[in-house]
Amino acid sequence: MKVFSNNAVSLDGRIATVAYDHVEPGSRVDRAYMSVLRARADAVLVGGRTFRNWPLPLVPDPEDIQWLKEAGFPDTEVPDLEGRSWWNVVVSRGQKLPTEGRIFQDHRVRPLFFSGTAIEMPAEVLPMPEDGLTGVIAELQRRGVQNLLIEGGGDLLFQLVEAELVDEINVTICPRLIGGKGAPSLIDGVGFGAGKMRNLSIDALIRFGDELYGRYRVERAG
Numbered sequence: 001m002k003v004f005s006n007n008a009v010s011l012d013g014r015i016a017t018v019a020y021d022h023v024e025p026g027s028r029v030d031r032a033y034m035s036v037l038r039a040r041a042d043a044v045l046v047g048g049r050t051f052r053n054w055p056l057p058l059v060p061d062p063e064d065i066q067w068l069k070e071a072g073f074p075d076t077e078v079p080d081l082e083g084r085s086w087w088n089v090v091v092s093r094g095q096k097l098p099t100e101g102r103i104f105q106d107h108r109v110r111p112l113f114f115s116g117t118a119i120e121m122p123a124e125v126l127p128m129p130e131d132g133l134t135g136v137i138a139e140l141q142r143r144g145v146q147n148l149l150i151e152g153g154g155d156l157l158f159q160l161v162e163a164e165l166v167d168e169i170n171v172t173i174c175p176r177l178i179g180g181k182g183a184p185s186l187i188d189g190v191g192f193g194a195g196k197m198r199n200l201s202i203d204a205l206i207r208f209g210d211e212l213y214g215r216y217r218v219e220r221a222g
């Protein structure tokens with residue numbers, strides 16, 4: 001299975017404000033490009049906090065992709081979207097999650113929750129596997145997922161990178177500054193100590209307008 005992530009970050013690496021509000025650091029182009037990457041996935045995974053801020057379907061919008069093509073964006077090839085559905089997967093340790101929202105009504109979405117405690121949701125809920133996120137990915141693989149897109153946040157992405165479960169990181173560097181000590185960033189968690197920083201290599205870099213769209217390959221630790 002290929003596991004790849006996508007986030008929009010401010011120049012200072014933040015993905016939201018210090019209050020963890022829902023913000024969109026990226027432009028209309030960045031938001032449309034999210035549809036391209038979703039179209040290349042068959043499941044989209046987020047953490048509970050991201051889901052609480054945005055309990056909406058994580059599926060590609062064909063109109064966005066068409067708009068992006070017409071805008072001349074250089075990376076818009078996607079597989080056929082006709083008749084497809086997407087697993088929208090949320091992991092939670094048990095904080096309260098929204099039980100209403102379009103994610104539960106969109107026929108293209110197959111919602112799936114993994115929770116550390118028993119929770120009632122209007123969708124399938126599985127207990128968090130004993131081996132944590134590794135087990136989540138194994139379960140998705142069993143369900144036929146071949147391309148898994150991680151859409152954050154930094155808490156979740158850190159753990160996945162630390163566990164060497166991420167192959168590729170897509171990031172839009174947006175011409176904004178957010179700042180704020182403790183504001184969520186692309187990768188949070190406890191962080192990598194000196195000598196344990198993860199190395200990346202760049203696969204693609206697109207400049208479009210004032211934004212930079214980078215695709216990085218995650219190298220194995222050590």
Ligand SMILES: NC(=O)c1ccc[n+]([C@@H]2O[C@H](COP(=O)([O-])OP(=O)(O)OC[C@H]3O[C@@H](n4cnc5c(N)ncnc54)[C@H](OP(=O)(O)O)[C@@H]3O)[C@@H](O)[C@H]2O)c1
Pocket residue numbers: 006007008009014015016017019020021022023024025046047048049050051053091092093094095096097116128132133151152153154155156157159184188
């Ligand atoms: N700019 C962007 O591209 C972008 C993208 C995504 C999110 N965001 C924003 O960035 C902020 C992200 O905050 P964040 O980093 O805290 O979000 P997050 O990683 O999406 O969510 C963290 C939550 O995920 C659950 N979780 C994480 N690891 C788990 C594990 N091993 N087992 C079970 N559950 C686990 C927990 O959920 P519970 O709390 O439910 O227990 C945890 O509190 C939000 O403000 C969001 O709106 C921005």
